[in-house]
Amino acid sequence: MSTLPRFSPLLGAARVIPVLTLETVEEAVPLAEALRDGGITVIEVTLRTKAALKACEAIAKHCTGVVLGIGTVLVPSQVKEAKDAGAQFLVTPGTSEKLGLAVAESGLAALPGAATVSEMVALMEMGFHELKFFPAEAAGGINYLKSVAGPLAELKFCPTGGISAANANAYLALGNVMCVGGSWITPKAAVDAKNWAEITRLAAEAAKLG
Numbered sequence: 551m552s553t554l555p556r557f558s559p560l561l562g563a564a565r566v567i568p569v570l571t572l573e574t575v576e577e578a579v580p581l582a583e584a585l586r587d588g589g590i591t592v593i594e595v596t597l598r599t600k601a602a603l604k605a606c607e608a609i610a611k612h613c614t615g616v617v618l619g620i621g622t623v624l625v626p627s628q629v630k631e632a633k634d635a636g637a638q639f640l641v642t643p644g645t646s647e648k649l650g651l652a653v654a655e656s657g658l659a660a661l662p663g664a665a666t667v668s669e670m671v672a673l674m675e676m677g678f679h680e681l682k683f684f685p686a687e688a689a690g691g692i693n694y695l696k697s698v699a700g701p702l703a704e705l706k707f708c709p710t711g712g713i714s715a716a717n718a719n720a721y722l723a724l725g726n727v728m729c730v731g732g733s734w735i736t737p738k739a740a741v742d743a744k745n746w747a748e749i750t751r752l753a754a755e756a757a758k759l760g
């Protein structure tokens with residue numbers, strides 16, 4: 551399975567992926583458009599809410615210029631649901647063998663999650679070379695990624711979990727980091743207040759990182 555679709559072509563020049571947990575379908579399109587207008591075009595919507603799949607469908611249908619990833623994919627049945635909802639790539643926080651196979655068979659690009667060297671090696675065996683490193687800060691952060699760069703030289707990572715404007719550039723400076731992800735660009739208070747101008751401002755700041 552060495553010919554799995556790669557994630558990085560979807561990423562293009564983007565270096566920051568906001569991780570969105572959407573409480574309502576209504577907020578999905580204006581939020582994704584506010585991010586895009588600030589220069590953030592690749593997003594991950596997590597499957598952590600009841601509204602998530604419908605919200606993804608709305609983004610896939612209405613938001614031009616947005617690359618939609620669906621994350622917090624935990625079980626194989628969610629792979630099909632995510633694909634049907636319009637996912638262009640899949641993200642998992644961690645990856646069992648069953649889940650990894652389902653993702654590999656989906657035909658979609660993916661960032662399967664791993665936090666240990668053994669998990670990373672298992673994903674390499676399946677043909678994945680671009681991984682989510684989660685939870686990045688708690689699992690060892692920048693020093694951990696530097697340590698695995700030697701033995702796991704062919705892997706590239708999207709660290710997520712505990713990343714913010716304060717530490718994103720330090721991650722992005724590493725040779726084995728292709729992008730970072732996080733929720734800091736879409737603070738709940740701004741989303742709840744429908745303060746799309748603030749989201750666009752934060753996105754424009756994030757788009758300058760790296």
Ligand code: 3PG
Pocket residue numbers: 569596621622643684710711712713731732733734
């Ligand atoms: C994720 O699913 O990637 C994380 O929940 C995002 O982590 P953060 O909230 O610490 O940015």
